[in-house]
Amino acid sequence: MDVATRSETADGTPADLRPALAANLDAAFPAFVEAEMSRIYGVALRLTGQPADAEDLAQDTLVRAYRALATWEPARIREFNVRPWLASIVVNLARNRARARLSRPTTVSLVDELAHAGIALHETPHGRLERREAAEAWAARLLALPERYRAPLVLRHVDGLSYDEIGQALERPAGTVKAQVHRGIALLRLALDAEAGAGFAPSSTRPSPTVRQEAAR
């Protein structure tokens, strides 16, 4: 598809779509969606663990991005930090939604209904990767972590952001992010130890007792 070729340069690194977005948002936005949606969806999926929620979150993130960009001056569009900015939107939406879900039922808008109206088009099954057992196990261990460790780990390993970029996305100092990533890894090591001790791999997203204890500290 020519959208995909336009979003990558010859050496395979992502093209900078900001000048195109600044020049003509509507013309460039489809390529921007193609270039960014998998990372956004991946972050949403690993934060929530629910493919349907992740799709809603990813779509909301991109819709918000479009609406924001539509109000920005071209100079601002040429200079914004694309990936930390998108990451901050998806992390905040995931957080708000988790909070809202606790307090009230969600309302359905016309656009939300799209997902249920059968725009399935070329929908693929939710990824071969995801079905792979090893990845599932890691996803489950990650979901068992408290959000403040999970979000930086997801942004680092799923989105591939630097500590500086994660800091921008989460509005925390890079040093704090680095410490949280290390702490998150340490919690995962404890979870692994617990699994080894119990002699089985986690089959659900429930935190192991060890992790829960750690998280409470």
Add this chain to the structure above:
Amino acid sequence: MTPTRRDLNDTIDAAIEAGLDQLAVEAPSGLADRTLVAVGLAEAYAPIETVIGTIWVAFNGLGVSAVEAAESSQAFEAHMHAEHGRPAHRLEALPPRLAGAIQRRLAGDRRVQIPLDLRGHSSFETDVWMKALEIPRGEVRPYGWIASEIGRPKAVRAVGTALGHNPVPLIVPCHRVVRSDGMLGQYSLGGPANKRALLASEGLDPDGMEGLARAGIRYVGSDTTHVYCLPTCHNAKRITDRHRVLFRSAAAGISAGYHACQHCRPVAAAA
């Protein structure tokens, strides 16, 4: 040398990081299409059944963007692409809420709000369409009425053109706008026969309307209230034969001492 606990942890941590690095996924490809529909850079569409047959309805996150009588979904997609340059994605059916709102609107419920995407059209066109939205089911107004009501009394021909370009017929009921001489006139959604069928389905008598028009009758008055109306006004329909007075012009009504109806505002149509 035996590995220290620290070496072991480093090894485990490297394995953990390698494990986490496997967690990237590909977005379901429908996500791009849904996102572009949501922001209005693409359409979703589906057929609906109406009294004039299968009609195609396209919409995006901003609202309904097109209503068309096309031969096939391919023909409709080609039309959409020519009109907007945007891709259109076929749905099995409209989202239930939208489908319900459209059916209620077609049944005459004007309280139901249907968002419309009228980007790229002039404010004159939009004014004409919003005015047409006010015409109740079972009534018609002449082009000149719309022109006067939107403050452009001389733009009668332009009103006709704007109605011909109505991208959302049925929802914006341009079939309820007729020629100033009372004849039914043209219809963009599949031709004049559809206009007759729609008006008949809304309880009007197209042949009777055109008979009255051919006889030169433009207004109907009541000799009890001394109010005169456009012939399809719901107030005019309540006048009994015994009390019905026919006028060829507003001036004739006024000189006979009749007042213009507040509901159909026939004065605006006199232009």
